[in-house]
Amino acid sequence: LQRMLSIAVEVDRSPNCSSCKIADVIFPFILNIPLRSQREAFLNTMDSQLLRCKVLELMFQHSCEVPTNMPLSLAKILYFLSHSVLLQYQEEAAICERWDEMLQYLMLLLLSYQNVVLGHLRSALSERMDLIIKKAKPKLQDDDHITQLDIHLNVENFFGRLQQVLGEEPFPQQIKEKVHMLQ
Numbered sequence: 001l002q003r004m005l006s007i008a009v010e011v012d013r014s015p016n017c018s019s020c021k022i023a024d025v026i027f028p029f030i031l032n033i034p035l036r037s038q039r040e041a042f043l044n045t046m047d048s049q050l051l052r053c054k055v056l057e058l059m060f061q062h063s064c065e066v067p068t069n070m071p072l073s074l075a076k077i078l079y080f081l082s083h084s085v086l087l088q089y090q091e092e093a094a095i096c097e098r099w100d101e102m103l104q105y106l107m108l109l110l111l112s113y114q115n116v117v118l119g120h121l122r123s124a125l126s127e128r129m130d131l132i133i134k135k136a137k138p139k140l141q142d143d144d145h146i147t148q149l150d151i152h153l154n155v156e157n158f159f160g161r162l163q164q165v166l167g168e169e170p171f172p173q174q175i176k177e178k179v180h181m182l183q
Contacts, residue, residue, distance in 0.1 A: 006047035073143030
């Protein structure tokens with residue numbers, strides 16, 4: 001299945017467009033995957049980094065109280081850190097496990113996005129080969145230019161939201177570690 005999805009993304013002249021269409025179809029099914037281990041297995045085995053980005057972007061858009069219309073970028077990933085509420089299908093998991101899963105997917109989105117940008121994966125396969133041969137620099141968007149202050153403010157916002165949820169309980173070490181890795 002993952003290989004077929006990857007091929008479906010690449011056969012179109014616009015991989016970006018086809019990955020959006022495929023992600024729209026896949027997304028409702030992902031919401032119905034009952035276990036975290038199954039969701040992670042599905043996302044981690046995706047052959048197409050671009051499709052993984054689109055699916056994760058949809059998941060986070062779905063989990064934001066106020067969705068944004070920014071294109072996928074580093075700024076949007078930071079936005080997700082600050083504005084995502086817990087993913088809808090996680091209702092039965094412990095609260096810390098739900099935050100941990102959200103951070104895990106955010107890191108996966110960041111890594112996938114980096115591969116998309118560096119590998120020119122939004123371009124058609126024929127154009128991509130030319131870009132790789134020419135060692136062209138990746139196309140960055142305006143929203144990819146973020147500062148250390150942007151990162152710091154969004155991380156502080158995240159910890160503030162988490163503190164409200166946890167109350168007097170201390171932050172779990174695994175969540176601290178994941179946020180620091182994300183930074």
